[in-house]
Amino acid sequence: MDASDDRDVKLQRASADLLSDIERRLPKLLRKDGSVRQYVRHGSLQKLIDLLEPFQEMPQLLDPKLATFVPVIVDAFVDFLILHKGSYPKSDKVKNDAIPLPRAICRLLYVLCKIRGEKVISRFFDHRPNLLEPMLAAFEAWGKQTRLTGEDDSHPAIVRLTWEEKYIMLLWLSQLLLAPFDLANLSSAVVTAQSLEGHGIVSFKLPDNVPYIAVRTLTLALEHLPSAGKERESAKTLLVRLTVRPDMNKLGLSECVIRWVMETLTSRGDSSGTNPSLYEAVGILSFLAGVLAAGEKGIVSPFIVPIYRSAFAIATDDKSYGYLTGSALGKRMIIKLLRTIAILTLRPETRSAGGISEETVSSILEDTIDYLLTSLAAADTPIRFAASKALSQITLQLDSDMAAEVVEAILGSLNEDVLAMEATSSSNSANDDLLRQRTMRKSLATVNPGRWHGLVLSLAQLLLRRSPPQSQLPEILKVLMNALTFEQRSATGVSVGANVRDAACFGIWAVVRGYSTQQLLAIDVKSIVRSLNSQSDMTVLHALAIELVVSGCLDPSGNIRRGSSAALQELIGRHPDTIINGIPLVQVVDYHAVALRSRALTQVASDASRLGKVYWEALFRAMLDWRGIGSPDEVSRRMTAKAIGLLSEIIDGTTAKRMFADITSVLGALRSTEVEERHGLLLALASLLDSAIWQKYNDQNLSDAELSSLLGRDFPSQILSQVSALPENDFVAFSRRPELTAEASCVLVSSLLRRCQLLQLSLSDEDFGACLRIISLSLPRSDEVTITSTSTAARNLFSVLNSQRRSDLVRQWIDLLVNGKKSVVTPSGHLASLGAVFALVSGDRGEGLSKDQNDILNAILSYCTENIAVEFRVAALQSLRNGVIKSKTITSAIVDALQASLRDYSVDQRGDVGSWVRLEAVDAVCEAWKHQLLSDAAQRLLLPEVCRLAGEKLDKVRYRAWLCLRELAALHSSTHALSLFNCSSPDLAYVSTETYFSQLLQLLLSDICGLRLPLLEGIFISAGGGYESLLRASRNSLAKFVYELSVEGGGYNLVEFCKDINQVIKTNLSNDRVLIPSLDVVSYLFDTGSLQRASEARGETGWRALLSLVQKAHYKSTNMPKLSAAIQVYAGLGEIPAIKQESLSKLLSLLLHPFPLVRNMAAEIIFTTLLPDSQVNTCSAELQRTNWSASPKELKERVNKLRAALIETR
Incomplete structure (x- = not known):
């Protein structure tokens, strides 16, 4: 609903830093030690482009620095052009994040043109005429097709120049053609051929004595005029600049070019020819419009009427030219061409130079204006924009009476399909002028929104040029006020009136x-x-x-x-x-x-x-x-x-x-x-x-x-x-x-x-x-x-009811929840309402809960059990949090329900839906902590569960649990371990960082409320089963923490950590959700070499207990992830000298496992990790030769040999 908040203000504030950063990076990108580079890193170029892109919002912010930036870029291109005009850098380096300098420069200049406009940027190009020949030569040489180094002829050829390079170089050439003297002075060579068929330009007959440099320029422009890319625009500009030059007109080249493009456009439109492509036709139309607008009257006047007849025939002949008139791009170019012609015919000097009669002028104007009025209702917005602008520019050139007729025609079109609207209000206020205005407005429900947009836009363009006379302003303003609403x-419900x-x-x-x-x-x-x-x-x-x-x-x-x-x-x-x-x-x-x-x-x-x-x-x-x-x-x-x-x-x-x-x-x-x-x-x-007005009365x-x-x-x-x-x-x-x-x-x-x-x-x-x-x-x-x-x-409602009515209503709702569960399809509303009125049904006995409150509490808690749908358990917990706990009520039953909900890991076809319950339970516990309602016994039950969730793999759950710990830390600021949580800002991304897990692991050093085992359990789940970045962060922090633990000594040490690992595995032997990640984490810690240090301890470290637990974990299991994790743990235990033989024996037993994959994994672990030095030659050959995918019966004899060789070597 909301737009971006003050984005342009933020850009304006940051623009100074962006510009200084660009000014610092630009010379380093283009030059090294004062010499121009040959290649540029793509990453460096992209960083510079990323700094420029934001200025599209406010391009004028670039203006103070354009005179600094663009000449630096242009000079680097010119230096490169002089050094390498005949050879383009090899394209094979593009694979190594390096691109040729011309490509980088042209990409930069294109971005600047996109932001500030090509007319502004091209003013900073080097305009020295002696650059025309090197630029043409470079374009011709660089544009040849080559293949990447090392590729054979079976690979398709690739064009060296990209469209950005072609666009910028053709634009630059068009600027160089503005030289104020004849092209013959720049090139003594004269073309000898009479056509351009050798250059791929069909049916183009050249006049005599055309300078060769003009022919080369003409060839480049005509080659790129049919292009579908941006280079078509610069090719059009180049061709226009060449055509309107006086020296080319004297030689007859201008007339040749204009006649050729007209023949190309119209002769192929009949049944005997092949239609030009859409982009070729668009390029020709844009060229004709450009020539008519830029050429001298002596050059273009003879062609005005023929061009108009061709253009109007194309515009009105959808059968032959449907490929062009059916395209928004093509129709926009037709409108632009007709606009230019109409404006030219209104000038007396053009009419006299071309011999255009008044009847012809009237016909051109009437047909063009009628066509533009029709185009205002086009389905494509660009066409409506072009038609409205063309209509306003033509009207500006008309006399006042004809201009008024055009405006009247637009106003008349706006009144079509408009219906009367009935009054919608009955207010009789004397001051309610605007309400009466609202009732007088007409209904626009049946009008064409696209047509209205075009018509209103035309009025706006006319008003911008002050074309309408003052007498028509009232009607125009009435239309604008209606259009504003x-x-x-x-x-489908999508708004289509915003354009109007x-x-x-x-x-x-x-x-x-x-x-x-x-x-x-x-x-x-x-x-x-x-x-x-x-x-x-x-x-x-x-x-x-x-x-x-x-x-x-x-x-x-x-x-x-x-x-x-x-x-x-x-x-x-x-x-x-x-x-x-x-x-x-x-x-x-x-x-x-x-x-x-x-x-x-x-x-x-x-x-x-x-x-x-x-x-x-x-x-x-x-x-x-x-x-x-x-x-x-x-x-x-x-x-x-x-x-x-x-x-x-x-x-x-x-x-x-x-x-x-x-x-x-x-x-x-x-x-x-x-x-x-x-x-x-x-x-x-x-x-x-x-x-607040009612407060005044109160x-x-x-x-x-x-x-x-x-x-x-x-x-x-x-x-x-x-x-x-x-x-x-x-x-x-x-x-x-x-x-x-x-x-x-x-x-x-x-x-x-x-x-x-x-x-x-x-x-x-x-x-x-x-x-x-x-x-x-x-x-x-x-x-x-x-x-x-x-x-x-x-x-x-309860706040205004008497106690009897309250009690009756509570009974009614509780009966619906408890006794009529089948009839209550969605009890969420009843649960929330009972929680909301919980504080209002207290008795008069002072301390303790009233009977109604006990009944409400029991009804809500009955929906916190596992046999209830997840959505309703969530609703019950929300009711507890928002109603019961906020009324500063807590009981042992509530604590038990919260503890069970914190352990809810229900799964269905939607995934881990139990996370919804855990999230609400965490919020409820946090609410209880805020009100300091939990006793020490309750905290001993709930704090370990919250700590476990603070380490689990779901980001939202982990984040909410962390916020809950922060709330508790604020209440227990004297406790060192919890006070660590006051240091960080609440950010979702933070709970997936190494810093967060390192902070969380510090809680292990002080066993508050017995949270070590639950906390390890949560961290093991993230470190053993999380997504990649979470896995990396949690494992790195855990490995660092374990490595820094002392083997023995005071406080929490590595031996105690190993015992805690055994306890976590023992507790979760039947819970694969925790067991498998825990085994993965143990194998990872063995891989890092952290756990092996515990063998240096003098006392019992629990290695055999761990070995026994791992054996129990995978006993008769068909779970491949569990079996794989167990094998990896055996590999780690095999590095402990005290139990190496036992670990090797377990792995040898797995060589006869029913699953071939398990047998192969066990054989690989034995081969790579646990072979004694004395048996490497003998046993390694046996392990390699054996096909461990064969049946266990076939492998039994080989396994017995391995066992005899390895177990007896002690």
Whole structure:
């Protein structure tokens, strides 16, 4: 919903650092020790490009440094060109992250052209004419096809020059052709051939005495004119520059080129020829437009009419030229060509030079304008942009009467398919001008949004050039104000009106920029806003400002909000002292402030409404329309409801009462199917009830009579009537989106109950019944938003009920949960509501829980057992956390439920769904710690479990457990081990780092609450079964920790660590989830050499116990990961001298395992690790020769021989 927050501001602040970094890197990239490089590392080039790319947001920030950057790049290219113009660097080095310098330079120059525009960047090119010959020679030599070194003829040839190189070099050549003297002076050679067929250009006949350098240039341009890439544009520019040169015109080359391209375009369009490719046709059209725009009248005038006839024939003949007219790119070029021709024919000197009659001019203008008006409705946005721009440029050249006719034609097209719209409000306020304006607007539901975009964009372009006369401004402004609120949605719900509103912003910006204050103030505002009364002193400028404020605050598109802000700034800046609080208004509706829609809807709209009642009225009315409560997404409707509440804090009680009346009036007019609008309106009513204005009445201590006079005697009943009459089907039918109705109804009920309690308003039994009905219908919902709103409504209802009613309702809900589990499909709502009212059903006995509280607690805990669905266990834990624990209640049963939930590892087809339960259990434990509710005994039970989760492999669980430990560390800052958790910032990525695991392992040094074994268990799971980066971080930190442990001595040592390993494995012999990762970690620690140090201890280290445990772990197992891990542990134990023979014996036994893979693994371990030096020659040969995939019966004799040789060697 929100746009990026102030991205351009951040770029502006960082631009100085970026530019200095570019200035530092650029010379190092291009040169070494003062000499130009031949190759550049791709990584270095990409870093420089990454520094330049952000400037696309604000390209003007580059301007101060362009004169420094571009000449450095250009000079390096020229130096390389002079040194290597005949030989391009070998392409085989591209494989080694090195690219040739010309390719790197051209890529850099292309990025700069993309950011700042080729016209700006090309000004910094070296324009010395003597570079034309070397540049041509280099292009011809470098462009030849070669093969990579070492490849044979079977490999396809590769082109040396990339499209960036071709684009930049052709662009550079076009700049060099601006030399102010004849090309014959640059090359004494004259072409001898009469055609270019030898260069692949068919049917091109050359005139006599053409300089060879011109022919080479012409050949390059024509070769790349049909290209599909960016180089086509620079080839077009090169060909135009060559064609319009006076010396080429004298030689007849210009005429030859123009005739050839026209023949190429049109002669192949008939049935006897082959159509040129799309890109070739586009290149030709762009060349013709460029020649007509840049050429002297003596050169191009004779060709204007023939070119027009060809172009118009192509534009109107979809059968022969459908490949071109069906393409947005092709049609855009046709429009550009027709525009250029039409503008040229309007110039008297062109008409006289070409002998063009007035009838021909009129025909060209009429046909072109008609074609452009038709193109405004094209499906492709680029075509509409091109047509609108062309139409405005042509209209600018017409006389005032013809220009007015063009504008009238556009306005007439805008009135087609527009229907009258009925009034939607019954407000009778004398000051409600904008509401009446809203009812007078026409319905645009049936118009073509693409056509409207083109037409409005044309008006904006015309206004930018001040083409429309002042007499047409009222009708134009009326259209722009309607377009500013234009909205349509496709069948799939996607907005298709944003383009129209964007064009309207552009149009209003152009109006206030191009016309004077006197001209705009002279317009009768009633001709635009007909609903204004005769006493209204509003001006057109003020009406425009109000519409822009509304659009800037409420429009769903960030571009339009910012466009409206820019237009408002232009309006107030160009026409000072015409707008109420103009300067403060611009400061509030700031370009950067409206970037976030949530901020624009709430903060900006509220601040703007404080600057004048007219702004308040306009914003409130717009919030009741499609940009507010009628928005298709739920988040926008909730934000709008909040904004309406903020607006109510600015006004007095009478206006607030009118707000209630207006909202209820719109609610009453809704159809039953308009669920989204009803959702937004009900939330708006609730927001009004929650607004701070009611606090004013509470502070004034108004009497009941005064409140009744202000609000009405049956105020609660009026509010509840909006939801009490809703049918039950609206809360259950899937097609009616019942979650929206349930949420909004419960939020309204909750707000009403809170407000009645604050103002001490009494509710009738019917009102209580209506509230209870809404809550009861909403309780079966399972979505999170509805559950939250329902539980809040239940808590507020209980706050106004007497004890007997509370008890009865609790009994009813508990019966549904406990005794009617089969009838309650989704008990999440009931569980949340029982937790929410837990604190409100306490008895009068003081200490201890009341009977109702005990019943609620037992009902909730009954849903924390393993036989309950995971979703409901999560709901029960949320109820415990949000209701029971927050009311500072804890029992041994709750502690037991939390401990069991922390160990929940349920798995189904969705994966580890038990992680949802563990996450909620961690949050519940954290809540209990915050309130310091856990006894020492409870902490001894729960702390080890949380520590275990702090090391497990799921990131979210590990992160939440770490946050929980941080909370406990804050309460026990004196405990050294826990105080370590206060040092780090809460960041999800942090819990996957070596630093985190190293910090976690420090807890092993002080066995708080017996957390060593659970903590090791959690870390073993991450180090043995996590994803790659987690595996690496946890294993590295664990290996470092073990290596730093002393073998023996005081405190936690390596011997104790080995005993803890044995205990973890022993405890989890039947739990593969922990056992397999633990065995993997033990084998890893053996591989690092960390565990072997324990054999230096004088006492018992537990090696035989570990050997026995590993044997028990894989006994009769068919689990391959477990068997593989056990074999790896045996390999590590084989390095311990005291039990080497026992480990070898176990591995020899596995040589007869039923699984061939196990037998091969065991043989490999014996061969690579455990063979005694005395038996290496004999046994290694036996192990290598044996096929361990054979059956165990065949292998038994060989295994016995190995056993006799290895076990007896002692």
